[in-house]
Amino acid sequence: MVKLKINQKEYSVDASPDMPLLWAIRDVVGLTGTKFGCGMAQCGACTVHLDGEAVRSCVTLVSRAVGKEIVTIEGLSADPDNYLQKAWIELDVPQCGYCQSGQIMSAAVLLRENPNPTDEDIDSAMSGNICRCGTYPRIRKAIHLAAKMQREGGKDK
Amino acid sequence: MSTTLNASRRNFLKTGALLGSGLLISFTVPGAKKLGGAGAAVLGPQSGAAFAPNAYLNITADNEVLVYLAHAEMGQGIWTTLSMMIAEELDVDVNKMVVQHGDAWKPYNHTMFGIQITGGSSTTWSEFDRYRKAGATARALLVQAAAQKFGVNPADCKTENGVVTAGDKSATYGELATAAAALPAPGDVPLKDPKSWKYIGKGVKRLDTPAKINGTAKFGMDMQFPGMLTAVVLHAPVFGAKVKTVDSAKAKAVAGVRQVVQIPSGVAVLADNYWAAKKGRAALKVDWDLGSGVKVDSGTMLAEYKQLAQKPGATANKAGDVDSAMSKAVKTVEAEYTFPYLAHSPMEPLNVTIQLKDGKCEIWTGTQMPGLDQGAAAQVLGLKPEQIRVNTVFLGGGFGRRATPSSDFVKEAAEIVKASGKPLVKMVWSREDDVKGGYYRPAFLHKITAGLNAQGLPIAWKHTIVGQSIMEGTLFAGMIKDGIDGSSVEGVSDSPYMEAIPDRLVTLHSPKNEVPVLWWRSVGHTHTAMAMEAMIDELAHTAGKDPLAYRQELLKHSPRHLAALNLAAEKAGWGKPLPAGRFRGIAVHESFLSYVAHVAEISLNEDGTIKVHRVVSAIDCGLAVNPDGVKAQIESGINFGVSAALLGEITLEKGHVKQGNFNDYVVARMFDTPADIEVHIVDSTGKMGGVGEPGVPPVAPAIANAYFAATGKRLRQMPFNKANLPA
Incomplete structure (x- = not known):
């Protein structure tokens, strides 16, 4: 048993220390918003935050996550001021939707560190997240929109 | 699937029958999650809980409208589009509908294809009547129930947002559901005048977005x-x-x-x-x-295909005497185009x-x-x-x-x-299972010889296509006629350019091997559009003509090709100067009943590889039911096409697939895709077409033609990666 703190909640998880965090989150804890896409840190569908940093949970061992704050898409969604999700809705970003949890988790770290990203900043920060539906132009626009909302600090209403 | 049936239910299913476009309608309704679920729901009027006028929608007593989709949502947006069609005719708020996929069930068979399938970019056009009629029929029954309840004439009732009103009387659909369920089926119910459409052609935001951005959507x-x-x-x-x-x-x-x-x-x-x-x-x-699978090897396969292409195969399109006409040509142009296997690699294994x-x-x-x-x-x-x-x-x-x-x-x-x-x-499946697992877009080779007259127009066209059939050995094998799998030649044998060429011969070789192959977003058009549009571009330059003007001349009897072509060219500023180092290419292609033109703007990276900066696109798909959804699909098709054009390649060595994950089966990342994509929709009253696939085919030729503009060299081997670029 290892203890994991996911989205502010403590879990006792029956997982071997070499199990990637992704499978502990999905198969053992049962939070399925974090997705499996490649298993080798290529696609970013499994992106979660570990002490605020975006990590690919498919190659992050459970042992590395012990004692750290883990935030998944479910945790991020609990924040009512999440401009990213508002922007994603506004611009109708998702298509199949499978990669979008990971896209949003990566974008959240970008916006925290760079509140006013350029297209190049976005391309660079999002380069680890693949979308086979090719929603990239809308993701880019949505990040700009979320950045604008964040800078203006207002609620959307 | 167990469902009970009663006499009055049969009446509702007569209603279903008139919606069915000749389909057999089963006397069952799919399980509704609020009413038992797991296929065991009993949704007859006797339950008093629901009004199930047909297989496509139910209305519960608590005023919830449930929509059942005959097709699957895989990103293309039909979760929203099919719901819009019902909402439009039923007069309910589309955003309050509860949407779910239908079961495997005969009423959900495709209205044209006869089996339950989501494919061929066909959901919207094939369901446009059935789903609107489903909504209209339900509305007619609810109005009739209201008229009886209010003691008024149905003509004096109005419907809006799920409520029937007549003068000062009103009732919600939920309140009327049980009574409506007891009424006999109405005759043919008229559909709304398009002038009064509230959703169709205007647009609705995707209904599935909220669930897809907070982790709750279930895959x-x-x-x-x-x-x-x-x-x-x-x-x-x-x-x-x-x-x-x-x-x-x-x-x-x-x-x-x-x-x-x-x-x-x-x-x-x-x-x-x-x-x-x-x-x-x-x-x-x-x-x-x-x-025997160990014999499959990409290198030797290409050599075999080249050899096969030396001789004609089964005839797909023939007119006149191509050899005789070719001998009279002022100039001839010969080109060979090759295409690798491609894995679909959807994000969800x-x-x-x-x-x-x-x-x-x-x-x-x-x-x-x-x-x-x-x-x-x-x-x-x-x-x-x-x-x-x-x-x-x-x-x-x-x-x-x-x-x-x-x-x-x-x-x-x-x-x-x-x-x-x-x-x-x-x-x-792991990603490796996916990439190595076959069911690929088959590898193809096209060999084309075209002869031009003194005016530079094609008078003879000889075209041999080589590639595995995706139908062979499947339950669709019956679609192969006289040795021609239509999906291998679509986009060539039915090309409007062919019609303008009096002497022509298109033939097909369908070699077999152990590699399983399958349709891949836009099927045969994934390679035929490249072969046709790259060749036409080559002919335009051989003739000393502008590629746009040359196409306009050849397509003068194809108004929908022209409409897309002209709109894309205009919006892209065709003919206007570009910044230094930028080059344009154009291509137009019809697939899945829609007409799409792209103008690609590229530059070359220091290592000579291609950077696509901008794609300006125009589509004529007839009525665009959800215009922003159409744009989203074309954007998606463009990026899918960019991925295949610049990066996509599955190769085999001694039967072993060499790629295994996104590190070596490379797909487009954000930085690989154009920063600027513009999609314009032709204002069209033409027959409705699809949008999921037609954005893909013209991408590769538009890029290849831009590369010619940049370098004077032709790209004929896909993908256009470093290894395949001309020296």
């Missing part, structure tokens, strides 16, 4: 049940290889592994979770009889969950053909199809891979359940 991969085991399969390293011996001792020793079973497609490891199953798989020792319980079976998966999957699973499990309920969940991408005539993935999961005796199993 097949997300199915979890107590007691469920996860299975991974060690697949054959070479297509067609068979297991000789299995040593599973070490695999069984892995913590969490519960069972190891041999199945026809390999060896399955069942475990408490994916990680344990995958570790177990890695510990398996399997000896394979590799079989294939997976299937199966539960066997009390002689019944439930399947949860993201599939484009639930009816065929139902039959395939039934055959493996020794059940009748009606004992199996297929629950279609959101597809994490499809692109054709989740529509296999062989139901390969569903059958494999059923084989695991059968061999293991375990009643609840989720089979999960």
Whole structure:
């Protein structure tokens, strides 16, 4: 048993220390918003935050996550001021939707560190997240929109 | 699927029959989640709970409108579009509808294709009448019920936002549901005048976005049940290889592994979770009889295809005497185009969950053909199809891979359940299983010789196509006529350019090998559009004409091609100067009843590779039901096309697929795709066409033609990566 703190909640998880965090989150804890896409840190569908940093949970061992704050898409969604999700809705970003949890988790770290990203900043920060539906132009626009909302600090209403 | 039936229900299903476009309508309705679920719902008027006028919608007594989709949502937006059609005619708020996929069930068979399928970019146009009529018929019954209740004439009733009003009287649809359910079927119900449309042609935001951005949307991969085991399969390293011996001792020793079973497609490891199953798989020792598949090699295959193309194959399109006409040509141009195998690689790896319980079976998966999957699973499990309920969940991408005539993935999961005796199993493919697993877009070769007259116009066209048939050996093999699999030649043999050329010969060779092949987003057009539009561009330059003007001349009798071409050219500023180092290429192609033109703007990177900066696109798809959804699909098609044009390639060496994951089967990332994509919709009253696929085909030729503008060199070998660029 290892203890994991996911989205502010403590879990006792029956997982071997070499199990990637992704499978502990999905198969053992049962939070399925974090997705499996490649298993080798290529696609970013499994992106979660570990002490605020975006990590690919498919190659992050459970042992590395012990004692750290883990935030998944479910945790991020609990924040009512999440401009990213508002922007994603506004611009109708998702298509199949499978990669979008990971896209949003990566974008959240970008916006925290760079509140006013350029297209190049976005391309660079999002380069680890693949979308086979090719929603990239809308993701880019949505990040700009979320950045604008964040800078203006207002609620959307 | 158990459903009871009563006399008055039969009346409603007469209603269904008139919606059916000649389909057989079964006397059942799909299970509604609020009313029992699990296929056991009894949704007749006797329940007093719901009004189920047809298979496509129910209205509950608490005023909820449930929409049942005959097609699967895989990103293309039909969750929203089909709901809009019902909402439009039913007069309800589309944003308040509860949407779900329908079961595998005859009323959900495609109105044109005869089986339940999401494919061919056909959902919107094929359902436009059926779903609107479903809404209109329900509305007519609700109005009739209201008129009786209010003691007024139905003509004096109005409907808006799920409420019927007449003067000062009003009732919600929910309040009227039971009474409406007791009424006989109305005759043919008129549809609304397009002038009064509130949603259609105007647009609605995607109804599935909220669930897809907060982790709550359920894909097949997300199915979890107590007691469920996860299975991974060690697949054959070479297509067609068979297991000789299995040593599973070490695999069984892995913590969490519960069972190891041999199945026809390999060896399955069942475990408490994916990680344990995958570790177990890695510990398996399997000896394979590799079989004849080891002979497949991309290099020698290309040489064989080139050899085959020296002689004509089966005739796909013939007119006049091409050799005689060619001999009279002032100039001839010859070109050979090659295309690699491509994997679909949807973001969600294939997976299937199966539960066997009390002689019944439930399947949860993201599939484009639930009816065929139902039959395939039934055959493996020794059940009748009606004992199996297929629950279609959101597809994490499809692109054709989740529509296999062989139901390969569903059958494999059923084989695991059968061999293991375990009643609840989720089979999960790894990304490597996906990339190495076949069902690829076949490799193709096109050899074209075109002869021009003194005016530079083509007078003779000789075209030989070589590539595996995707229909051969499948239950669609009957579609092969006189040696021609239409999907191998679509976009060439029916090209409008051909009609303008009096002497022509298009032939096809369909060599066979062990590699499973399948339709891949835009099917034959993935290669035929490149061959045609690159060649036409080459002819334009040979003739000393502007590529746009040349196409306008050749397509003068194809108004919809022209409309898309002209709009894209105008919006892209064709002919106007570009910044230094930027170059344009143009292409137009019809597929799936829609007409799409792209103008691509590229520059060359320092290493000579291509950077696509901008694509300006125009589509004529007839009525655009959800215009922003149309734009989203064309954007998606463009990026899918950019990925294939610049990066996509599956190769085999001695039968082994060399790629395995996104590190070597490279797909487009954000930085690979154009920063600027503009999509314009032709204001059209033409026949409705599809939008999921038609954005893909013109991408590669637009890029290749821009590369010619930049370098004076032609690209004829896909993908246009460093290795394939001309020296």
